[in-house]
Amino acid sequence: MKKALICGVSGQDGSYLAKFLLEQGYRVYGASRDAQTSSFINLRKLDIKDELNLISLNITDFGNTLECINKIKPDEIYNLAGQSSVRLSFEQPHETHESVSTGNLNLLEAIRFSNLPIKLYNAGSSECFGDTIIPADESTIFHPRSPYAIAKATAFWQLDNYREAYNLYACTGILFNHESPLRPDHFVTKKIITAACRISQNKSRNLSLGNINIERDWGWAPDYVEAMWLMMQQDQPKDYIIATGQSHTLKEFITIAFNTLNLHWEEHVEIDEVLRRPTDLQIGRANPAKANEELNWKAKFGLNDIIENMIEDELVSSFKSPTSYL
Numbered sequence: 001m002k003k004a005l006i007c008g009v010s011g012q013d014g015s016y017l018a019k020f021l022l023e024q025g026y027r028v029y030g031a032s033r034d035a036q037t038s039s040f041i042n043l044r045k046l047d048i049k050d051e052l053n054l055i056s057l058n059i060t061d062f063g064n065t066l067e068c069i070n071k072i073k074p075d076e077i078y079n080l081a082g083q084s085s086v087r088l089s090f091e092q093p094h095e096t097h098e099s100v101s102t103g104n105l106n107l108l109e110a111i112r113f114s115n116l117p118i119k120l121y122n123a124g125s126s127e128c129f130g131d132t133i134i135p136a137d138e139s140t141i142f143h144p145r146s147p148y149a150i151a152k153a154t155a156f157w158q159l160d161n162y163r164e165a166y167n168l169y170a171c172t173g174i175l176f177n178h179e180s181p182l183r184p185d186h187f188v189t190k191k192i193i194t195a196a197c198r199i200s201q202n203k204s205r206n207l208s209l210g211n212i213n214i215e216r217d218w219g220w221a222p223d224y225v226e227a228m229w230l231m232m233q234q235d236q237p238k239d240y241i242i243a244t245g246q247s248h249t250l251k252e253f254i255t256i257a258f259n260t261l262n263l264h265w266e267e268h269v270e271i272d273e274v275l276r277r278p279t280d281l282q283i284g285r286a287n288p289a290k291a292n293e294e295l296n297w298k299a300k301f302g303l304n305d306i307i308e309n310m311i312e313d314e315l316v317s318s319f320k321s322p323t324s325y326l
């Protein structure tokens, strides 16, 4: 039985990946900083918590990382850990850098020291590209425009160097935005869906947003974890862009979400300048042709499916108490 270690298992991607790997017959080790106190609400929601081997691991601590790898001896490690909010990275640049880039370096070093044939997947980000008026592909030059993007770009180049220098099987998935009901509320899609559902139930009236003219390529997170796994099953480790290839403005997203609930967004959305970022990406466009061709992977869900699924889940969840997953 293959063994996989997922660092950052409690997040959206970690939880969906754990479910996917269990379905593939893996023995899955799920790591989070403090497995004793984490509620693992996403794992409970997917009903897989008891099928995982949950462990405490802080990848910013090299000794802890090396010890854990030597003990588990995983075949594959998926690094999905680290501070993932672009907005928060402006307030916490050090924590962001440490958790994203030092964490990644520790994993690379620990794999090298262990002398085991462990494969490593690193969660990269389309944020590294900056604005992409011409859809980004794997040869597009990075122009990071936030502390988060800089940390992700650093991790990308660390991995690239280790792959070349030590012949490691290591790859980075450069993922564009990907959403689901497991997205935390501080990301814009979940914030909009939650607010629109509450407004439709007369529990709230307004929604404050920042720049709604931005454009993004939004995909469906469960589709994307499949792509992570496919990258780890190839003859050669390579980096891939994972995206739908279709971009939409945030205004389009809001319009579809509110229309689905028979609401007029103009009556409820207010713009709050405080929610703007010091620097933000206006346009995110992707060309996922390499993943489509070499991994035989294509995004199955488009924007309408994503919104529909998130609304459906939100409406069902709003009738459940938060403790029903505990």
Ligand SMILES: C[C@H]1O[C@H](OP(=O)(O)OP(=O)(O)OC[C@H]2O[C@@H](n3cnc4c(=O)[nH]c(N)nc43)[C@H](O)[C@@H]2O)[C@@H](O)[C@@H](O)C1=O
Pocket (backbone or CB within 6 Å): 084, 085, 086, 087, 124, 125, 126, 127, 175, 176, 177, 178, 186, 187, 188, 189, 191, 208, 209, 210, 211, 212, 214, 216, 250, 275, 276, 277, 280, 281
């Ligand atoms: C690929 C990348 O994808 C994600 O990063 P993100 O794109 O920053 O995601 P978000 O949902 O926070 O913002 C999307 C856009 O929406 C704008 N926006 C307007 N008004 C609000 C607002 O009220 N809240 C938020 N959060 N955003 C707003 C905001 O300014 C930005 O332009 C992470 O998974 C990250 O880890 C990652 O790697």
